[in-house]
Amino acid sequence: MASGYNSVDGESSCNKRGERDGESSCNKRHEIDSYCMEDDGEDCIYEYDDDDASGGDYDYGEDADEYMSDAEETKVHVAPVTYVVLTEDDVLKRQAEDTAGIAEVLSIPPAFAAFLLRRYKWMPSNLQDDWFSDDRLVRDAAGLPADGSAPVVATALSPWPLICAICFDRYPAGATRSASCSSHFYCDDCWRGYVGAAVGDGPRCLSLRCPDPACSAAVVRGLVDAVAGAADRERYARFALRSYVEESGGRIKWCPGAGCSRAVEFVGCAGYDATDVFCKCRHGFCWSCGEEAHRPVSCGTVRAWLAKNKSDSETVNWMLANTKLCPKCRRAIEKNHGCNHMSCPCGHHFCWLCFQPAGTREHYACQGDTYRPRLNAAGSKAAVETKEEATARQARASLDRYLFHYERWAGNLKSLEKARQDMDKLERSELEEMAAVVGVKAVTELEFVTEAYEEIVYGRRVLRWAHAYGYYLDPERDGKKRELFDYLQVEANSSLERLHKCAEVDRKEIFCCDGEGEAADVSKVIKDYKKVFKDYRDRMVNLTVASRTFMGNLVKAFETDLPEVLTIPPAFASVLLRHSKPAPS
Numbered sequence: 001m002a003s004g005y006n007s008v009d010g011e012s013s014c015n016k017r018g019e020r021d022g023e024s025s026c027n028k029r030h031e032i033d034s035y036c037m038e039d040d041g042e043d044c045i046y047e048y049d050d051d052d053a054s055g056g057d058y059d060y061g062e063d064a065d066e067y068m069s070d071a072e073e074t075k076v077h078v079a080p081v082t083y084v085v086l087t088e089d090d091v092l093k094r095q096a097e098d099t100a101g102i103a104e105v106l107s108i109p110p111a112f113a114a115f116l117l118r119r120y121k122w123m124p125s126n127l128q129d130d131w132f133s134d135d136r137l138v139r140d141a142a143g144l145p146a147d148g149s150a151p152v153v154a155t156a157l158s159p160w161p162l163i164c165a166i167c168f169d170r171y172p173a174g175a176t177r178s179a180s181c182s183s184h185f186y187c188d189d190c191w192r193g194y195v196g197a198a199v200g201d202g203p204r205c206l207s208l209r210c211p212d213p214a215c216s217a218a219v220v221r222g223l224v225d226a227v228a229g230a231a232d233r234e235r236y237a238r239f240a241l242r243s244y245v246e247e248s249g250g251r252i253k254w255c256p257g258a259g260c261s262r263a264v265e266f267v268g269c270a271g272y273d274a275t276d277v278f279c280k281c282r283h284g285f286c287w288s289c290g291e292e293a294h295r296p297v298s299c300g301t302v303r304a305w306l307a308k309n310k311s312d313s314e315t316v317n318w319m320l321a322n323t324k325l326c327p328k329c330r331r332a333i334e335k336n337h338g339c340n341h342m343s344c345p346c347g348h349h350f351c352w353l354c355f356q357p358a359g360t361r362e363h364y365a366c367q368g369d370t371y372r373p374r375l376n377a378a379g380s381k382a383a384v385e386t387k388e389e390a391t392a393r394q395a396r397a398s399l400d401r402y403l404f405h406y407e408r409w410a411g412n413l414k415s416l417e418k419a420r421q422d423m424d425k426l427e428r429s430e431l432e433e434m435a436a437v438v439g440v441k442a443v444t445e446l447e448f449v450t451e452a453y454e455e456i457v458y459g460r461r462v463l464r465w466a467h468a469y470g471y472y473l474d475p476e477r478d479g480k481k482r483e484l485f486d487y488l489q490v491e492a493n494s495s496l497e498r499l500h501k502c503a504e505v506d507r508k509e510i511f512c513c514d515g516e517g518e519a520a521d522v523s524k525v526i527k528d529y530k531k532v533f534k535d536y537r538d539r540m541v542n543l544t545v546a547s548r549t550f551m552g553n554l555v556k557a558f559e560t561d562l563p564e565v566l567t568i569p570p571a572f573a574s575v576l577l578r579h580s581k582p583a584p585s
Contacts, residue, residue, distance in 0.1 A: 082275065083264050083266045083277045087262055091241060092241055095114075095244040098122060101124060111220035112142075114220070115144075115218050116138065116144075121249040143216040144180065153182070155178065155179060157173075157176070158173055161173055164186050165184060178217075179218065179219050179223060183212075186211060191223070191227035192227050192229065195224055196232050199232045199236055206240060206243055221240065250266075252266075253266075253290075255281060255285070266287055275288060277293075282420060286302075291303075291306065293461060294461075296462075297466070302465070305468035305471065305472075328344065329344060331344060331346065405467040405470055412463045415460050415500070416461060416464065420457060422503075438529070448541050449503065449507065452503045452543070453503060456503060456547075460496070466489050466492075469485070470482075470486075470489065492553070492554040498543055502540050
């Protein structure tokens with residue numbers, strides 16, 4: 001998408017290349033319904049011919065000019081920035097600024113300001129309100145000295161010889177220290193062991209109190225730095241840094257991407273079931289549920305789908321659909337030979353078709369291969385299913401439908417990952433090599449390539465979760481919705497496949513990129529190469545716009561729960577049959 005975004009504090013999460021850089025694509029997609037084009041108040045769905053995927057001129061049909069004009073005039077409502085990506089340095093800087101601000105306003109040391117801010121989920125305004133309302137209450141709860149007139153110190157050395165209350169050794173003046181209470185003194189070795197044990201327990205060390213059971217004085221950063229070893233000081237500092245994110249009340253979250261140390265701060269409005277955010281590492285996740293980015297499919301659908309993939313329910317369905325119970329011992333048996341004569345481990349022999357006993361030397365004990373319809377209650381010859389047959393048929397249909405959607409759910413993930421790999425190659429070297437071939441600047445003339453890949457990655461993600469959504473559309477209860485879903489999904493998939501082929505296959509043919517991603521000087525080989533390049537660029541731009549439109553139609557339908565107001569035009573019925581095999585009912 002060509003629209004740009006201004007930077008915000010930290011690493012900009014939204015700009016023109018949001019998807020490519022792993023930045024916010026929700027700002028591009030937050031109002032997806034704006035991509036849907038309207039004609040005389042009715043939703044329009046556009047059809048492509050099979051010939052469109054060829055390497056020749058791209059044909060949009062008789063209304064090509066009108067189609068592209070409508071596409072170009074489609075209004076895109078850019079949503080405001082909803083999140084900011086932060087590095088660890090950004091987090092540390094913000095933490096230091098908040099701490100210094102509170103320390104100055106409340107006239108307390110920074111270590112105690114940080115201690116208080118953690119209790120208030122790093123919300124300075126809330127802390128200030130409570131402090132100026134009743135500072136003594138805040139001091140008592142946090143373990144700070146109750147007397148506001150006395151100086152607040154992180155640690156105090158004993159002014160006279162004392163016995164350590166832990167090891168009971170006698171120490172001279174200045175050899176033992178206390179927490180902020182200035183009442184309970186311990187030697188540095190005992191303090192070191194006490195702090196080390198707390199750090200070993202994890203982030204709870206940030207709320208450590210005086211070793212004396214009757215004292216609630218806070219053990220803050222200054223005391224830890226004075227007594228702890230280097231390793232413990234480093235771990236404590238790490239916990240303190242992470243607390244700014246993990247104790248922020250959900251305003252900031254760490255990116256769950258493998259090996260990523262960035263954080264994401266949500267600054268948008270609440271109320272959406274699923275809000276996708278994208279880190280600089282290109283990992284996308286849902287702010288609401290923490291799973292991988294899945295907008296516009298609801299978090300509930302995602303949870304149900306992932307739980308189904310992990311459960312044993314499909315194993316049970318497979319057994320119901322592909323096995324039968326021995327009439328004698330009721331053990332499940334799978335038919336793994338062509339013969340209908342079954343031999344159970346219990347010693348019972350029976351026919352697979354009619355379940356009648358079969359002799360050990362007989363091929364069949366009945367004429368089970370001859371169709372003989374059962375009589376129903378009225379005595380007619382209409383076929384009647386037994387309860388077991390109906391259960392097996394329903395299980396088989398459910399399993400077929402599940403496998404249909406699961407294969408496409410997983411397949412789109414592979415295509416998405418391949419597109420990301422291609423984007424990495426483009427960033428590393430291919431864009432510069434392609435620019436050298438045609439004599440243009442990569443950031444200007446070849447930006448259409450990166451925008452196409454952004455659309456491909458986005459489209460693959462939408463189609464991936466579309467199949468999770470589609471699985472839960474009941475073929476009988478949601479018949480009309482199922483038809484609409486199939487139609488929109490097929491159109492979006494067909495358009496995206498054309499774009500993906502143009503970006504992946506045709507690009508390498510045009511620029512002669514070899515397996516290592518290097519472009520040859522084809523300008524000397526292909527006559528009128530600049531025209532070839534221009535035609536290719538125009539075709540990819542058109543395909544990107546078309547894919548964005550079809551994907552927008554699909555997303556809009558999801559976000560409105562597939563309303564049945566949009567009926568499939570009869571002229572388009574052949575499209576559904578031509579482009580895909582319908583899902584099992």
